[in-house]
Amino acid sequence: MGSRDEFRERTKRAVALRAGYLCSFEDCGRLTAGPSEESTESVTLIGKAAHISAAAPGRGSRRYRSEMTTAQRKHIDNAIWLCSDHADLIDRDEVKYTIEALQEMKRLHEAAQAIAVQTRTNSNWGRGSWQSARTRCAWRSREHRLHAMDSSFAPLCPR
Numbered sequence: 430m431g432s433r434d435e436f437r438e439r440t441k442r443a444v445a446l447r448a449g450y451l452c453s454f455e456d457c458g459r460l461t462a463g464p465s466e467e468s469t470e471s472v473t474l475i476g477k478a479a480h481i482s483a484a485a486p487g488r489g490s491r492r493y494r495s496e497m498t499t500a501q502r503k504h505i506d507n508a509i510w511l512c513s514d515h516a517d518l519i520d521r522d523e524v525k526y527t528i529e530a531l532q533e534m535k536r537l538h539e540a541a542q543a544i545a546v547q548t549r550t551n552s553n554w555g556r557g558s559w560q561s562a563r564t565r566c567a568w569r570s571r572e573h574r575l576h577a578m579d580s581s582f583a584p585l586c587p588r
C-alpha cells in the first residue's frame with residue numbers, strides 16, 4: 430500500500446488564504462471558515478485543499494498522473510481550495526472536472542481575489558451575478574482567458 434502525497438499544513442494554509450477562504454469552484458464562492466461556539470479560539474472549517482491530480486493511485490482516485498513526482502503532487506500548484514461539497518464533487522467526475530478545468534477555476538478565483546483585495550471590494554458580496562458574468566466572459570473564448578491574466582481583466586467582463 431503506497432502512501433498518499435498529502436499537502437503540508439503551510440501549503441493548505443497558503444492555498445486557503447489565496448482563495449480568501451472562499452470556495453474556488455465556478456460560481457460557488459462559499460465562505461469556508463468562521464467561528465465555532467466550542468471555544469473562543471475554535472474555528473469551523475468546511476473547506477479543504479483538494480488535489481487537482483490525485484494524491485495516490487487506485488480506486489476512487491481522480492486525475493492521477495503517474496509521471497508526476499511526489500514533490501509535484503504535494504506542490505501548491507496541485508492544490509485548489511474548495512468547500513467540502515465541491516471537493517467531493519470533483520472527485521466524482523474526472524471527465525468533466527479535468528486538471529485543466531480545475532486549474533482554470535483556481536486561476537480565475539485567485540485573479541478575482543487579487544482584484545478584490547486591490548480595490549477593497551468584498552468579492553463575495555453579490556457574488557452570484559458578478560461571478561457568473563466573470564466566468565461566462567472568461568470561458569467564452571481563449572482570448573478572454575488570456576485577458577484574464579492581466580489587470581485589464583475586470584473591465585472586460587460586464588457585471
Ligand SMILES: [Zn+2]
Pocket residue numbers: 452453454457458459511512513514515
Ligand atoms: Zn463550493
